[in-house]
Amino acid sequence: MNTASTAGVVATVAGAPYVAAKHAVIGMTKAAAAQYGDRGIRVNSLVVGSTRTELIDGALEAHPHLQDVFVSRQIQKRMAAPEEVAHAALWLSSPRASFVTGAAMAVDGGRTAV
DSSP states (O other): OEEEEGGGTSOOTTOHHHHHHHHHHHHHHHHHHHHHGGGTOOOOEEEEOOBOOHHHHHHHHHOTTHHHHHHHTSTTSSOBOHHHHHHHHHHHHSGGGTTOOSOEEEESTTGGGO
16 A cells, blocks of 8 residues: 555646656556556555644645635535544455555545536
8 A cells, every 4th residue: 555645646836856756656556556466466556645743744834824725625615534544544454455456545635526
């Protein structure tokens, strides 16, 4: 399981190096899935949107206006709880997702839907 971000699917003003790196994570995921799929190895990535983490909370304390920036990007108009991302990762890692490989699964509050 790899972790990308919405910058791996849509451009962002965060900068070309970050966007390129996240696109590379998704490409690497697909290549690894193709290379190892015949051995029963599944490889997927999570395309994660704005999530309430300690890092984000620290940034919001220093720059409260960023809350509006993060929230405005999501169709659901909120940030994810870490548990929501964890549930997606658990599902992708479980036997219930046994036929899922090479996927870039969005857990992003709808950011990549628009």
